[in-house]
Amino acid sequence: MTRIPTWRRIGVMLFAFSLLAAGCRAENDTSSGGSESPDASEEETSEEPSATEEETTEATEEDTAAAAGDAEFDIGVTEEPCPEPVNEDNGCIYLGTISDLTQGPFAALGQSIVESQAAFWRTVNEEGGIGGFDIDVTTYVRDSFYIPERHNQVYLEIKPNVLAIAQTLGSPGTAAILPDLKAEGIVAAPATWSSAWAFEPGIVESGNNYCIESMNSIDYALENFDPAPAKVMAVHYPGEYGEDGAAGARIGAEANGLEFVDVETPTGADNQAGAIDALVSQQPDLVIITTGPAENAAIVGQAAAQGFTGKVIGTSPTWNPGLNESPAAQALQTLYLQSSPWATYATDTPGHQALRDAIGREDGDDGLTSGWVWSYPLRDALTAAAEAGDLTRAGLLEAASNLEEVDYQGMLPEGSGNYAAEPNEGAVRGTLFQMPDPDSSTGVSLVTEEFFTGPTAESYELTEPCFLAAG
Numbered sequence: 001m002t003r004i005p006t007w008r009r010i011g012v013m014l015f016a017f018s019l020l021a022a023g024c025r026a027e028n029d030t031s032s033g034g035s036e037s038p039d040a041s042e043e044e045t046s047e048e049p050s051a052t053e054e055e056t057t058e059a060t061e062e063d064t065a066a067a068a069g070d071a072e073f074d075i076g077v078t079e080e081p082c083p084e085p086v087n088e089d090n091g092c093i094y095l096g097t098i099s100d101l102t103q104g105p106f107a108a109l110g111q112s113i114v115e116s117q118a119a120f121w122r123t124v125n126e127e128g129g130i131g132g133f134d135i136d137v138t139t140y141v142r143d144s145f146y147i148p149e150r151h152n153q154v155y156l157e158i159k160p161n162v163l164a165i166a167q168t169l170g171s172p173g174t175a176a177i178l179p180d181l182k183a184e185g186i187v188a189a190p191a192t193w194s195s196a197w198a199f200e201p202g203i204v205e206s207g208n209n210y211c212i213e214s215m216n217s218i219d220y221a222l223e224n225f226d227p228a229p230a231k232v233m234a235v236h237y238p239g240e241y242g243e244d245g246a247a248g249a250r251i252g253a254e255a256n257g258l259e260f261v262d263v264e265t266p267t268g269a270d271n272q273a274g275a276i277d278a279l280v281s282q283q284p285d286l287v288i289i290t291t292g293p294a295e296n297a298a299i300v301g302q303a304a305a306q307g308f309t310g311k312v313i314g315t316s317p318t319w320n321p322g323l324n325e326s327p328a329a330q331a332l333q334t335l336y337l338q339s340s341p342w343a344t345y346a347t348d349t350p351g352h353q354a355l356r357d358a359i360g361r362e363d364g365d366d367g368l369t370s371g372w373v374w375s376y377p378l379r380d381a382l383t384a385a386a387e388a389g390d391l392t393r394a395g396l397l398e399a400a401s402n403l404e405e406v407d408y409q410g411m412l413p414e415g416s417g418n419y420a421a422e423p424n425e426g427a428v429r430g431t432l433f434q435m436p437d438p439d440s441s442t443g444v445s446l447v448t449e450e451f452f453t454g455p456t457a458e459s460y461e462l463t464e465p466c467f468l469a470a471g
Contacts, residue, residue, distance in 0.1 A: 071131055073391040076163030082136040086125035091133045093382065093391070095121070096140040096162035098154055098177075099169040099191065104146025105267055105292030108320055110169050112367025113191055113374070114141060117166055119358035120375040130379070131386025137166050144169065148176035159184070164396060166378060167191050167371070171240035178203075185397045189378045191370065193316065193341060194240050195247075196465040198423035202397050204377035207341025207412060208428045210241065210315050211466030212457045214248030214288050215255075216431040217313040217339050219454020221286050222256060225311060229285035231259040235275050235299060236290040238264050240467060245290030245315045247466035255456045269294040272302070279303035279310070287312045293320035300336060301328025313337045313433075321365050321443030324436055337447065338434040342411055344442045345369045351376075351409030363441030369411075377406045377417050413451055424462040429453045 082092035097117065099110035121135040129135065140162050142154035151173030155165075165181070165188035168174045174190050178200065181188055187202045195209040208216070214234070222228050234249040236242030246262055253260035261282060265275040272295055279287060280303055289296055289312055296318040312335050319338045323329065345352065345364045355372040356362055377400070384399035385391050406417025418426040430451025434444035463469070 071386055071389045071391045072395065073163075075393055076161060077133065077391050082134045083139060084136075085134050086122070087129050087134055090125075090129045093130065093133045093135050094140060094162045095135060095137045095164055095166035095378070096142070096155075096158040097137060097167040098142050098144050098151055098158075098165065098173065099167055100146040101141075101143040102145065104144070104170075105294060106146060106169065106317060108293075108322070108365075109317065109367040109370075110191075112365050113167060113169065113371035116355065116359065116368040116371025117375050119355075120372050120379075121166075123354070123358045124379060130382045131391065133386075133391070135382070144173050146170055146173065148172045152176045152180075155180070159186070163391070163393060164188065164378060164382075167374065171196075171244070174203075175240055185393050187378065187381060187393075187396050187400045189374050191374055192241065194244050194465070195427075195462065195467070196240060196244070198427060198462060199465060201401050201419075204381060204400055204403075204417075204419060206373050206377060206406075206408070206417065206428075208431050208457075209248075209466070210245040210290060211248035211251070211462075212427065212429055212460070213315055213339050213341065213431050214245050214290075215252040215457040215460060216429075216452055216454045217288055217315075217337075217433075218249065218252030218256065218258070218286070219456050220431075220433060220448075220452055221311065221313065223454075225286070227285070229258065229311070231261070231282075231284045232286045232288065233261040233263060233278065233282065233284035234288045234290070235263045235265055235278070236288075237267060237292075237295075240465075241317070242290045243467035244465070245288060247469065249288040251460065251466065251469075252454075252456045265291065265295065265299075267292065267295065269298040271295075272298045275299050276302045276306070279308045280306045283308065283310060285310050288315070289313070289318055290315045291318055293318060293323055297323050297326045297328035297332070301326070301331045304328075304331035304335060309335075311335055311337070313339055316340050316370075319366075319444065321441070324438040324443050329436070329438070333436045333438075336436060338436070338444050340366070340432045340434055340444075341428070342369065342373055343432055343446060344434065344440070344444060346441070347411075347446070349410035351411035354409060366442045366444075369442075373408060373411050376408050376411075377403065377419070380406050380417070427462050429457045431457075 076094045078092045100106040101110050121137045125134045140158040144151040155177045168188050169191035171192045171194040189204050193209045195211040197203040197205040232253040234246035236246040250260050263278045381400035385396045403419045413430050416428050430453050433447040435447050437445035
């Protein structure tokens, strides 16, 4: 059933009453002039409104319904404007954010993602909002510390107040809330690239997953490194994030007949002695590293200082521009490449330009880029739900599950964001490669201008999450 906000219905009624009152005042003025009797005046006020009055009232009701958003809604959507509305006549859609903002290994990344997503949704609001509603993505921002238990705790705190989750940072934290997201039918945009999300309705992921990214890293190295690698080592966090990247490395190595070594390492720059020793003692030709930036710097910098000379490619979250100022900077500039699901902040696409315009500066880190890209699927799902007249959680889930392509404004290849397809058909398989660049605001510059898809990723059948298939 279409629901028109109560305060707007009251406004329509008051408008109609004002029309009648104006008519009565005009009649009373005529009566005081002696040309009409009180009885005649009463007769006239009891007549039906004129055609003009009916048309005006109907038009006002239609305008009000359109402004309010001609849709059903339930949790996380209000008739009242947002706390800081751009469009004061709009209602409000509240989205939640759970990020690593202070204490975890991805705090710098999380802060940039939050800033970028605030800019993204402000831009949406400045363009009129969605279906008669502004989008609030700032009221329900919470810090997870990159601890799964806390991630779940703050999720439960904000869940009663939000329609969807605009950001859930980290594979372990997202996995912690996944059962409840599914039970409640809540759509979420993950700030993570686990291959598991392809199998979860309502999780609107963007870009290649860690598994495909690692496959492409190995194929890229085989095509471009001299000598080509014969021995591959995966160094990674425990849990879905690290294990998904390592699984892709294993799949890529085995597909190409390469020797493969798996090294799991804990969080913390001071806890990398085992990983460093593995690089130095085993001297792999290629290392696929799936950690945080601090661990990346410790492993590469200290291993190089002890004689490691192989090449290293890091999955996207392992990089931070500050590494170019770290003691490991020289080793990283010599040995390291960064794989990435999309191009850097300064890239020339309509989406990148819209991002820079919204942020208000030409230089920025790629946490800003990621936050912007991750917001497109939820925008398109909200738009589809509003057009279908159903901004309930169930309506949004239906809309998200039937998106066949998301408009990323050129930031991802055409055809990306197909959530209606089966996981294997919908998977994005292109990866970009970057090298450390101290002169770039992102700390890296592109090595490949076009998305690279190697033969391993091209032919791989994604029938289950990679960390399960390779386990």
